[in-house]
Amino acid sequence: MADQQPLQAQDKLAFLLVLVPYLIDHERVSVAEAARHFGVPEQRIRRAVELIAVSGVPGETMQYQHGDLFDIAWDDFEQNDMIVLTNLVAIDDSPRLSAREASALIAGLQYLSALPEAADRDAIRALMAKLSRGAGGAASNVAVGQDLHDAALSTIRRAVADGRGLAFEYAGPRTRGGTRRVDPLRVESIDADWYLRAWDLDRQALRTFRLDRMTNARVDDRPAEKTIGDVVIPDTLFQQSGGDVIVTVELDCSALPLVADYLADTADAEDADGRVRIRLAASNGFDGVVRLVAGLPGRAVVLDPPAARAAVRAFAEAALAAE
Known part of the structure; x- marks a missing residue:
């Protein structure tokens, strides 16, 4: 298997941050198995393990001693291509999240759970509970401001989950109001404003709708013609049209x-x-x-x-x- 392009420094760090927990969880794993798991060449795994073995946290003297570094079973690694961490650094005494950090993460998860494409909401709720229990202090009760849009979000979520179209009354800055028939694709927010990205059937184009301008949202009986995999959605919410x-x-x-x-x-x-x-x-x-x-x-x-x-x-x- 040919080696890939060299990783940048930030990519190496990101890879190490996921590799170390993986090695800790597996206790003993072969280089080949780790390479298959991460989809990288075996040589990249070997280089990363060698880097881990010289990483650590300096002691009180601010100098590295043997116990301040990760260590591996070198004979097993060099002779059998097996990875076994024999000394872990700053694992048991690592700091907990502060109450503020936990609250921020919980708020982000609440936002994520509101998105129609967020499928595993039970896992999100379980993670929110873990964050609350594991914080260094009591996490604040944080709620993402979406109360006014809960009904529309629930309807959009149901349409996406069932693979159905969506209909609603809409009065936008470019229209005086009327019924719109769309295939819902994604819900996004900017500050307190929520938007639906959808394929407009009447215009046969991608359109963006503000949820606070939508009324009487309902799931259509017809199956959706477009899904999020069929449409390229630009990063920006709004695109220029001929009448702009x-x-x-x-x-x-x-x-x-x-x-x-x-x-x-x-x-x-x-x-x-x-x-x-x-x-x-x-x-x-x-x-x-x-x-x-x-x-x-x-x-x-x-x-x-x-x-x-x-x-x-x-x-x-x-x-x-x-x-």
């Missing part, structure tokens, strides 16, 4: 990650004042641009077209008049 207007916005470069999913193309280079210009694909109503600018007070300015500037100005004037 390109809006140029200037904002602080520190705010760029907050709008990455909305960019129509790449951002310009940062100027001397730490500002960048971006272009967004927007509908003629500019609702999305107005919400974006309102969510970045003092950090974003619409430059073009004039109609988009007027929409932002009208929103600001209405907000001031309501005070």
Whole structure:
């Protein structure tokens, strides 16, 4: 079996982080078996084991002593190609997760369990319970804010699990409302907003729908025509269509990650004042641009077209008049 391309430093670290627990769990395993398990050449396993054998945690003197390093049964390794760890380092006295760390992980697992493609929810719940018990302190009761969308999420999950289509009433920034018939593919979130990525049957294209604009979601009797394996889903939530207007916005470069999913193309280079210009694909109503600018007070300015500037100005004037 030919060796693969050399691993980068971060890849080597990631490989060691999964290899060490594997060796501990198996106690005695052959190089060939480990290579088959990880799908790598045997020589890569041997090099990794040799690296593990010179790894460890320095003692109180900050110098490595024999007991501060992992060790293996060298004769068995060199003569029989068998791996046996004979000295483990920082396993029994490794620190527990703090309450804050455990709470963050639990919140992430709660989010994961809400996704329709998350199949093994029993395993997720068991892991959440283990995190709560194993934390260094009592984990906070953390809930991911999705209460308003629970009914829609449950319906979407059922449609995906049964391989069925989905129908719902939808009023988006580009439509006045109507029934949409889709094949649900994925649910994602940005901050507090949840989105459905789905194949729109009427438009025969991938579309993104906000769950808070969906009503009366129901599972169709028809089988889904498209599944997540049939459609290439871009990393960004929104893609430009022929009816979009390109809006140029200037904002602080520190705010760029907050709008990455909305960019129509790449951002310009940062100027001397730490500002960048971006272009967004927007509908003629500019609702999305107005919400974006309102969510970045003092950090974003619409430059073009004039109609988009007027929409932002009208929103600001209405907000001031309501005070």
